Amino acid sequence: MSLEHVTAGETPAAPGARASVRDAVRAVPRPLAALLAAATVLSLAWALFTPALQGSDETGHVAYVQHLAETGDGPSVGLTEGGAQSQELEELIRWHNLAPLSGVDTARPGWSDVERAAWDRIEGDLRRDDGAGPNPVGQNPPLYYGYEAVAYRVTSGFSLPTRLLAMRLANLPLLWITIVAAWLAIGELFRRRPAPRFAQTVGTGAVALLPMVTFMSGVVNPDNMLAALSTATLALALAALRLGPRPAVLAGLGALAGLSVLTHGRGLALVPAVVLVGALVLWRGRGGPVSARARALGAVGGLALIAIGLLAATAYSNAHAGDTSFAGELTGSGESGLNDLGGFLEYVWQFYFSPMTNMTPAPGEGLFGYRQLFVEQFLTGAFASLEVKYPDAVYRLMQVLQGLGLVLLISAVARCWEIVRAHLAQVFVLAVFLMSLLALLHLAAWQDLNGPEAAPLLAGRYLLPVAAVLGATVAFLVQVLPSRVRAGLGAGILALAAALSVGGVALTVVRFHA
Amino acid sequence: MRRVAIAVMAAILLVTALALARLAVRDRTALEYVATPPPIMEATPVELDDGEAACQRDVVLTPSSQVIRVWSGAPTPDVPRLRVTAEARGWSMTALSPEHTDRPGGGGDGIYDTRIDPPPREVLATVCVASAEPGRAAILAGSEEPRIVSRSATRVDGREIDARVGLAVLSGGPQGPLSHARELLERAAAFAPAPVGWLSLGLLLAVVAIGVPAAAVYAVLRALREETGA
Numbered sequence: 001m002s003l004e005h006v007t008a009g010e011t012p013a014a015p016g017a018r019a020s021v022r023d024a025v026r027a028v029p030r031p032l033a034a035l036l037a038a039a040t041v042l043s044l045a046w047a048l049f050t051p052a053l054q055g056s057d058e059t060g061h062v063a064y065v066q067h068l069a070e071t072g073d074g075p076s077v078g079l080t081e082g083g084a085q086s087q088e089l090e091e092l093i094r095w096h097n098l099a100p101l102s103g104v105d106t107a108r109p110g111w112s113d114v115e116r117a118a119w120d121r122i123e124g125d126l127r128r129d130d131g132a133g134p135n136p137v138g139q140n141p142p143l144y145y146g147y148e149a150v151a152y153r154v155t156s157g158f159s160l161p162t163r164l165l166a167m168r169l170a171n172l173p174l175l176w177i178t179i180v181a182a183w184l185a186i187g188e189l190f191r192r193r194p195a196p197r198f199a200q201t202v203g204t205g206a207v208a209l210l211p212m213v214t215f216m217s218g219v220v221n222p223d224n225m226l227a228a229l230s231t232a233t234l235a236l237a238l239a240a241l242r243l244g245p246r247p248a249v250l251a252g253l254g255a256l257a258g259l260s261v262l263t264h265g266r267g268l269a270l271v272p273a274v275v276l277v278g279a280l281v282l283w284r285g286r287g288g289p290v291s292a293r294a295r296a297l298g299a300v301g302g303l304a305l306i307a308i309g310l311l312a313a314t315a316y317s318n319a320h321a322g323d324t325s326f327a328g329e330l331t332g333s334g335e336s337g338l339n340d341l342g343g344f345l346e347y348v349w350q351f352y353f354s355p356m357t358n359m360t361p362a363p364g365e366g367l368f369g370y371r372q373l374f375v376e377q378f379l380t381g382a383f384a385s386l387e388v389k390y391p392d393a394v395y396r397l398m399q400v401l402q403g404l405g406l407v408l409l410i411s412a413v414a415r416c417w418e419i420v421r422a423h424l425a426q427v428f429v430l431a432v433f434l435m436s437l438l439a440l441l442h443l444a445a446w447q448d449l450n451g452p453e454a455a456p457l458l459a460g461r462y463l464l465p466v467a468a469v470l471g472a473t474v475a476f477l478v479q480v481l482p483s484r485v486r487a488g489l490g491a492g493i494l495a496l497a498a499a500l501s502v503g504g505v506a507l508t509v510v511r512f513h514a
Numbered sequence: 515m516r517r518v519a520i521a522v523m524a525a526i527l528l529v530t531a532l533a534l535a536r537l538a539v540r541d542r543t544a545l546e547y548v549a550t551p552p553p554i555m556e557a558t559p560v561e562l563d564d565g566e567a568a569c570q571r572d573v574v575l576t577p578s579s580q581v582i583r584v585w586s587g588a589p590t591p592d593v594p595r596l597r598v599t600a601e602a603r604g605w606s607m608t609a610l611s612p613e614h615t616d617r618p619g620g621g622g623d624g625i626y627d628t629r630i631d632p633p634p635r636e637v638l639a640t641v642c643v644a645s646a647e648p649g650r651a652a653i654l655a656g657s658e659e660p661r662i663v664s665r666s667a668t669r670v671d672g673r674e675i676d677a678r679v680g681l682a683v684l685s686g687g688p689q690g691p692l693s694h695a696r697e698l699l700e701r702a703a704a705f706a707p708a709p710v711g712w713l714s715l716g717l718l719l720a721v722v723a724i725g726v727p728a729a730a731v732y733a734v735l736r737a738l739r740e741e742t743g744a
Contacts, residue, residue, distance in 0.1 A: 031734075038733075041722055045722045097665055099664065104554065104662070106551040115638075159707060161706060201737035491520070495731075498730040502726055509698065513701040514698055
């Protein structure tokens, strides 16, 4: 079956303004509803079985939310009269025995009644508003933290553990947006409506059941909002190829990119992607039904919204991080490696492949490469503060499977080149989103490698904004393979993702509570 | 197509179920409380001469506490026995590490497992460790690694030292998670807000184990059915 061989005639899930909520819920395709339900259960499990503050850098993110919610301003990176955390958070860390826990798998959280009683005795008398910094994530733009502050404020009359859980659960809508946007993005890949259901389901399932997606939604971290916004942007970008350069579409792309920049420094990756996609949409739409004036209006509006996001984020970061760069992602300093293009290219080569004989080894101890980033920390998963891992055999198996998947993809592209060529614009959009994020990550990592600590700041969760690109690739593969193979492959991918997710939760339970 | 899909999913989920069953019954150290984790990469020896004791406060001991574990920092297996004391309001105890230091848990293998008489109720105790052999210094494994932190600093004769001595409390010999499933769920719920309790967490775990794979299977079969119109 090819991408063209799809049936038409199904109503898109878009209830009118008068449709009731019940109708809207009924209009959700059943496979999508099943995936949303599974992801929600997994997210709840991660939120409840991962002890407080044990997500990646979660202490800093929670301290940021609390200070913002309590004082109306975020914490600073530098020294202040306050502390890294509020007195209340410090005491919870003390009595829940959380300090030795992060990343140390021989430690356990406090779970005794006597510790809980000690916490209960003091919690009412503790300050909440003195966590002004130094907070290592204080330079992050405030959008996600402001969103989380709503959950914090709504539950401000309850104990801190309740507020922490509310903050984690506030990620659920972001998870749902990510999954629904992935569904829509994959649907846009197919020329006819509705999209072929099986490929769309498997592609979306590869996102919804990716263990890192649901794990991250169970902890407080701006990567959740960035993933939701990036996936929504990708869906709109693919839809823009069909809708043309309407002002609302172009402005929407700009708004989403601006919001991403306001969420995290890695949101910068969306700016070049959106600009390039916007240029493509404008080029394709020249001479089309949208007037030149409307196109110009949309383009200017979109760019203005990006600029507003950039300026606001930069202003915020500068105010809270002194003279360090916007969101700490790019220092722009020649000393940090940007003037050594050759070295950068050699580092990128060695990230993916074995070094050539004349290459200089990248700085730092042992290179963090493709296997660690893509296979272990993104496709398979490493949880809590990366110390909750599957057995090595699982990572080796996943490496083999992803290798086979790449071979299958290359052969499918070669075999179905005519189909790919007919969808070059969609391929371009997917590639631009992927490459702009990878370029930003490698550039930032190269700078880190040339910094004083000579260690790259890279983690698999940084790839969550392009999880839908993975889903789209899976959907393509599933769609173009012969029917028996595609059924087995698609079912296998979803079963494997579900198995890894359940296994990840089980490993987390055992690591922290057994 | 449905048969192929069902067969593939059944095979993968069966293997997963077996792996999960193994995880559930495989024995693990019965940690009840970790006051300070052992060193990760680099140990700092903490030498306790005659009469010196290394102490930590706010160590949780419960009626099911059986063993206090510390790690030896001695370069050779020839180590002295240890005296472990614990004190809380209205309760105290003293115990000696195993008589045979060359046996597992006797210190010669790097681990001192000292059996204790547990308190009658949960307490926050001050636990001290000292050499039990006059004239022989005890060397314990401490750590100054930034990742090794603890609720209470290690004090030697009342003075706070830089190194943090690894100290854990065990509830007995190794056991599989399934053998104390309810306790495990109670631990997970310890600091969780109501109505989260061991029962609701147990139900959630069951939904994860059964519902998530079921949802994946349903999504696949439903999508195949919708696509083929069968």
